[in-house]
Amino acid sequence: MSSSLSANVPVDLRVEPVDDVLDEVERVLQTQLDRGTLVRKRRSLGARTDRGTWVRVERRRFDKIGSQGWNGTECAALLEGVAKPQWHRGAAWRQPGDAVMWRADETDLLPGAPIGSSVLAAEPALSEEWWQAFNRSLDALAQQHTRRVATPDTAVITQGGFAEAIHRFLPGGVDTTVNRWLPAHADLNWANMTGPEFCLFDWEDWGMAPQGLDAASLWGNSLAVPALAERVCDERRHDLESRDGKLMTLFVCAKILAPDAHPEDPRLEPARRMAAQVAEDLQRG
Template identity: 70%
Template sequence: MRLSAPSARAVDLRVEPVDNVLDHMERSLHVELDRDTVVRKRRSVGARTDRLTWIRIERRGLDNIGVQGWNGTECAALLEGIAQPTWLGCMVWRDADGPVMWRADETDLLPSAPIGTAILSEDPGLQDAWWQAFNASLDALAAQDTQRVATPDTVTITQELVTEAVRTISPAEGFDTAVERWVPAHADLNWANMTAPTFSLFDWEDWGNAPRGLDSASLWGSSLAVPALADRVRHERRHDFESRDGKLMTLFVCSKILGPGAHPQDPRLEPARRMAEQVIAELQAG
């Protein structure tokens, strides 16, 4: 069940004026933002504060806040064995001008800079120690217990969603799309949400149970414009990719790349198409 409210208008915070939102948050939390450090994303804005912390502010329509809420960063503070910024507190308020909620989460500063944009076009040159810390955190995450359900792109992931996505690129009933194992996942794993040279994983709003391999497949999809990097992701997370669920998640990610909104010059199209054909053949072979 969702909160009953009119739908909020679509907003991209990369271009929407947000000064009044930042001002309100500063007054309420008695903090001052360093406006020179503001990072704007589609649905969030973040900045460094004068008390040497980071505040991330997210906007969501009331119709897009489900039963589990949108306190992912707060809930992720309870996870063990994962390199992430320490969560310090939050504030939540309703927008006076529409069916919208704002949430500001304050955390420690990141130990290093974010690696890049969600989709990379150049190899970031990550060291072996980074990959070891990355693997340790993803393995620790998959071993946790949670009642949350992952919401990649703010959409709750379900068996029906997986089947629908896979069937868009493999319509023939040549294999079963039933997920065998659901494990906790970050659900927004891309190169904009990790740091280097010191590894840390942040932006936990969408985390929750998902089919095994969702995170690995998502990062692979974000790496396809750099073939060597995509291959490294598959090598490091091979136990995910070799599993049946990991193959389904590979197709799930490929469906997003190859879908109706695909740009004809996206360098990820051809490698995604080749991988989809390979994985479909493997699943059909049993």
Template identity: 65%
Template structure:
């Protein structure tokens, strides 16, 4: 009989006390943390160090650490041709009181500021050189080899997951949803995980093999509230969007926007629904 890992208490690190954790990190890495730079998110905490690096601290329950592990940033360090912060090292420990583990990854500082929130409401007015660097990194990433499997929204992506998501919005079962090409993807590509004016892609926790076009479709979905920006993403990644797999990934992303938890005033609803209907018609026509 296989014993499953115990479930961890659900916490929000934006409000959970973390001073002891920060002290542990400082001792383990032999650095001083600039407490004025601490950024607290639901699943992670980050801070700048006195050696001009950045540490990202994540808490994860043992039941959420699967076969793949949770060393995405470390594994991404070997990727060639992808603009990302240099990875320096890590510290991992098991919590003494709860069924959770803590992981700290230390990287170089970002070359520029993050572009914005995951979903933008105004055009960041990126230069052509930025788009060239963006395309070069995405193309280089797709040419790599890995055994990792992407975990968008921390859920392992599978053919069954893709099919279920697409069926939830297509209301039709008369076209094939089988993915033909699986390639390495960042799997959390949005405007909060890239920098400008110098392009850099960070937060690699979820990367791995995914259907071709996932990253392009994800960024397009994050841009729909700014039509000109969404159009630019589509133009830059046209090869992805015009492929069959890219069309399926666009539907996959639309399913997240149009799902049961959608906010009725989300400005992305109407364009996502319109594009989804068009793509379904194209796939039905063969």
């Protein structure tokens, strides 16, 4: 397969020509893609197949693959008790002439539509059954065993990385060491869950992470809807009220309050308030 997409320049698959990539997917997976259903994101593509399944295609540079590989969706097939699309098969290939890999994973179709964009601006209509299924899946995920390390935004999560991020909220001498690492989805947002039937998808970055990362991430993506953020806190209280969960809340606040944050982001003020409260709690020990 030839391609003009180079590892040395930024690539956005929403605007790049991708017909040759889709042709290769059809060849290696022995299926036909419904190009009318094509979903294009910055670094991934998705489309329905002629056998009633879904294929997600991702482009990743070598330096973003790492020693554990990048078969998160395939590895997630082994998770028990978690509501997710069933994985069927996958394929990976190198882009000739570049330090770039492509990967295609074929799964069941989702049982419903994504709840919304990653950050919600209005409260979704979610049933009590949805919240129960959500909690069952996150609790089951935390009981799994894996050697994978979570890679939020394709970057391996490390003690040093989040300690540096949350240092702005804490004075020197406050211990930022995480005590409990558990399996996490690592990209928990409203665009990766379905309704009205709960299902959690896009598993490429899952792995071991500090307790509370998923809960804090979803809380941060809910802050524009105060009642929804409060509901997330109530449902995942045992994660967020742990010491590690408080550290992860500061980590998420640090990302929201980044120097390049949009000044009109409605999450800014509630994130500042929460960061101050949590920092005070941690200083008290």
